[in-house]
Amino acid sequence: DQQVKQNSPSLSVQEGRISILNCDYTNSMFDYFLWYKKYPAEGPTFLISISSIKDKNEDGRFTVFLNKSAKHLSLHIVPSQPGDSAVYFCAARKTSYDKVIFGPGTSLSVIP
Amino acid sequence: EAGVTQFPSHSVIEKGQTVTLRCDPISGHDNLYWYRRVMGKEIKFLLHFVKESKQDESGMPNNRFLAERTGGTYSTLKVQPAELEDSGVYFCASSQALGLANYNEQFFGPGTRLTVL
Numbered sequence: 001d002q003q004v005k006q007n008s009p010s011l012s013v014q015e016g017r018i019s020i021l022n023c024d025y026t027n028s029m030f031d032y033f034l035w036y037k038k039y040p041a042e043g044p045t046f047l048i049s050i051s052s053i054k055d056k057n058e059d060g061r062f063t064v065f066l067n068k069s070a071k072h073l074s075l076h077i078v079p080s081q082p083g084d085s086a087v088y089f090c091a092a093r094k095t096s097y098d099k100v101i102f103g104p105g106t107s108l109s110v111i112p
Numbered sequence: 113e114a115g116v117t118q119f120p121s122h123s124v125i126e127k128g129q130t131v132t133l134r135c136d137p138i139s140g141h142d143n144l145y146w147y148r149r150v151m152g153k154e155i156k157f158l159l160h161f162v163k164e165s166k167q168d169e170s171g172m173p174n175n176r177f178l179a180e181r182t183g184g185t186y187s188t189l190k191v192q193p194a195e196l197e198d199s200g201v202y203f204c205a206s207s208q209a210l211g212l213a214n215y216n217e218q219f220f221g222p223g224t225r226l227t228v229l
Binding site for chain 2: 004036042043044046100102
């Protein structure tokens with residue numbers, strides 16, 4: 001019973017273009033949504049988050065969009081850089097201190 | 113400031129043996145979480161400590177897993193006896209005390225890769 005879904009296991013994008021990573025969730029109790037980035041042999045690193053009361057949060061090249069009615073969020077990276085190549089996990093929590101529920105991840109490759 | 117550290121980085125054991133994983137959270141972080149990623153699937157929650165108390169252990173798979181956090185500092189996760197399906201990467205994360213921020217970011221360690229043969 002996967003509460004956070006990332007239907008694209010992998011994505012390849014040309015350097016300089018936009019990367020769009022998608023995520024769907026099923027639990028309407030989630031209040032916070034997060035994106036984590038993970039390099040091989042390292043732990044996940046927090047990238048950006050959004051509260052359920054917002055529909056957009058921007059931080060530099062990274063923007064997260066939330067569509068609560070569709071239970072869908074997306075991460076936009078513009079422009080994409082080779083150093084962005086990593087696995088991106090979509091995640092959610094019910095409260096600010098609750099456990100994090102992760103999606104299966106999307107492996108992003110940014111081609112120079 | 114040192115991040116979350118985990119020891120060992122890798123462990124290879126035989127089925128039926130015992131393994132103990134250790135996590136040192138960021139100094140001053142009251143919340144400590146254990147997660148694991150099995151077979152390249154999603155990272156799944158195991159349990160959550162607040163200081164030395166278990167706040168939520170709903171993700172612990174069975175009674176072969178025992179987590180402790182004596183003194184509210186470092187934590188250990190013991191698997192006894194280990195089974196083949198326990199193989200995976202075990203992550204530890206920590207965060208500050210409740211109430212210090214509206215959003216309580218969890219900082220993850222590099223993980224321990226456990227292989228059970």
